[in-house]
Amino acid sequence: MPTSNRLGTVITVLNLKGGVGKTHTVWLLASACEERSQRMLAIDADTQGNLSNSFVRSQDTTAGIEALLDPADEPEPRNLILPTAYPSVDIIPSTPGLARFDLADQGEWEQADLHLSFVEPVAAVRELYDLVVFDCPPRLSLVSFAALCASDFVIVPLEAADWGAQGVMQVTAAVDYVRTRFNKRLELLGYLVSRFKRARAYQQNYLRQLREHFGESTFDTVVPDLALFEKSVTDAILLTRHSPASAEADVARRLLDEVAARAERLRRGRNAGGGPRIRHPRGTALERARGERSLA
Ligand SMILES: Nc1ncnc2c1ncn2[C@@H]1O[C@H](COP(=O)(O)OP(=O)(O)O)[C@@H](O)[C@H]1O
Numbered sequence: 002m003p004t005s006n007r008l009g010t011v012i013t014v015l016n017l018k019g020g021v022g023k024t025h026t027v028w029l030l031a032s033a034c035e036e037r038s039q040r041m042l043a044i045d046a047d048t049q050g051n052l053s054n055s056f057v058r059s060q061d062t063t064a065g066i067e068a069l070l071d072p073a074d075e076p077e078p079r080n081l082i083l084p085t086a087y088p089s090v091d092i093i094p095s096t097p098g099l100a101r102f103d104l105a106d107q108g109e110w111e112q113a114d115l116h117l118s119f120v121e122p123v124a125a126v127r128e129l130y131d132l133v134v135f136d137c138p139p140r141l142s143l144v145s146f147a148a149l150c151a152s153d154f155v156i157v158p159l160e161a162a163d164w165g166a167q168g169v170m171q172v173t174a175a176v177d178y179v180r181t182r183f184n185k186r187l188e189l190l191g192y193l194v195s196r197f198k199r200a201r202a203y204q205q206n207y208l209r210q211l212r213e214h215f216g217e218s219t220f221d222t223v224v225p226d227l228a229l230f231e232k233s234v235t236d237a238i239l240l241t242r243h244s245p246a247s248a249e250a251d252v253a254r255r256l257l258d259e260v261a262a263r264a265e266r267l268r269r270g271r272n273a274g275g276g277p278r279i280r281h282p283r284g285t286a287l288e289r290a291r292g293e294r295s296l297a
């Protein structure tokens with residue numbers, strides 16, 4: 002593994018709903034990173050292991066992220082990293098053993114400080130990568146909290162119709178909680194509209210409402226619902242290799258560009274002494290009612 006001194010931006014991808022494109026967001030980021038020879042570490046924090054299945058064969062996986070949560074184990078984080086078929090993309094896979102450590106009882110894990118399990122391992126490897134991305138399960142269990150505690154930013158993929166859903170607010174509240182208690186670096190990078198069905202008028206309507214509601218916290222990039230996205234996952238070939246000239250590959254490139262630009266903007270704001278710019282759904286609506294400027 003090469004040594005380097007890269008920026009190592011750490012991002013958690015999280016939503017409490019399944020099937021909204023969390024894993025696909027990581028896939029798109031890996032696609033664009035690979036094409037640009039930017040180094041990315043994907044960390045599969047979901048017991049379902051969808052991301053792992055796309056990148057490595059299960060028989061090649063002996064240990065995975067669960068080793069970092071096991072109080073009886075003290076693995077060298079670099080030993081958990083597996084290469085993929087793509088030289089610039091590595092993965093820490095999830096194994097079936099993760100389920101045993103993905104606790105649901107917050108009191109239990111906080112008492113044992115298990116939510117801080119990823120902090121040092123991530124700090125030990127991040128400078129080898131431009132981007133480190135956690136793919137989370139659709140719940141706020143231990144792994145999701147542990148990922149938030151070790152991250153700089155959070156992306157919340159969601160379907161346009163779900164912008165007001167309880168689960169989205171719970172994620173925002175969890176981000177706030179982690180920032181206040183455990184990781185003051187943590188900021189919302191943005192809400193990413195995923196699986197968007199352009200042809201449906203009601204979806205356009207939802208998108209408009211979502212942008213009004215979340216303002217500049219909404220990514221400009223929208224990921225449409227298109228068969229080619231799914232096909233590249235099924236074929237297990239990163240989109241920029243699978244169909245480099247496609248509009249879908251361009252979405253992956255635009256997403257990575259916007260992720261980098263948003264991260265840079267938030268970092269600059271932080272260095273300039275501005276506080277975190279996470280937007281509360283209700284706060285944003287209130288601000289808009291007061292006529293504040295929105296970039297959406
Ligand atoms: N934009 C999209 N267009 C078409 N299919 C998609 C898109 N995003 C995700 N999918 C497919 O939908 C399914 C669920 O997406 P996934 O990213 O695994 O959701 P999550 O990780 O949130 O559960 C997968 O089969 C995936 O390939």
Ligand SMILES: [Mg+2]
Nearest residue numbers: 023024047051
């Ligand atoms: Mg997933």
